[in-house]
Amino acid sequence: MARGDNRQAGRRRPIDDEPEEEVVEEQPKSRKKMWIIIISLSTLLLLGGGGAGAYFFVFAEDDPLGLFGGGEAAANEPEPRQPPIYYGMDPAFVNNLSGTGGRRFMQVNVQLMARDPEVIAAVERHEPVIRNDLIMLFSDQTLESVDTTEGKEALRRDSLETVREILGDNDEPDEVEELFFTSFIVQ
Template sequence: MAKKEDLDLDVEGKGKKSSKSKLIVILLVGILVLGGGGGAAWYFLVMKGDASAQDVDADMEDVEQPVVRKKKRRKSNEPPLFTGLDPAFVVSFKDQSHARFMQLSVELMSRDPEVIEAVDQYKPMLRNNLLLLFSSQKYEDVITREGKEKLLEQSLEEVNRTLADEAGMDGVEAVYFTAFVAQ
């Protein structure tokens, strides 16, 4: 009978050892799977994440905003092309003591003939948006050189924004005031 008990103990011992072995194997496999998944995640996020993130950002921009075909800037050795937004702009200022007004002539410059054609096509919209911009100015701001330069920058942004919205391109490189009177 002692032998039978020894056998039972051995069977129970083997069972405990095999269950411990199974547990260890399961833990090792789990660690390898988690480690492999973590390594793969690290690889795709860190090593390829920059390109993937840029692709996702570009895709999201296409979804959220209308597609705008931007013209590439031409080399500076190509001659500039000019077009005027005639007639001259005339706007008045609100001032309590004096009637004040501003008159400006505006020329746009690009090196791309297609942009000049788009400016001519959308000239009424461009004039409207610039007229709104000019009429929102304060007399005290536009009589200084810094104020005029700031107005030039705002005008360039407005022109390119309007062309991008309407024609699907921008490319006006500069706005010039060829006549400027503020009284």
């Protein structure tokens, strides 16, 4: 046998009937596709990560998870509000209405609302002064002024301002948030 014949005898034929040269050509094409896919996915991940980073650092105003240190946003957030504390001024206020032809009376139950126990303690300490000034305010009312909803609302606002002034004048915390008329009777 000739040397050339030995080479052919040592070679094995592929199982499928395609020539060897075509199989060799398909491997580089497959590698090219793989590299294109890898580069495309990498680029997509980088762009997505960059976009998310830009959003969190530039556009996000708050940090719900506290990941970025808090900064100004945490300092500007108000403290959680305390539950309201109500204080009833008993007994009810009973006053004569001024300026009426006949005798007219007004009976008012008053409740104060604050969120700080110190404010309620201050109201208790100065209750005689508060009651006095509210009686004077209620005595100045006429039937016409308290006969309408607007008149009652104006009296409520004036009463709240009176309570705040008394506490402030006595160097007490004056954060009484609301004053409510829980009963309002005119006869």
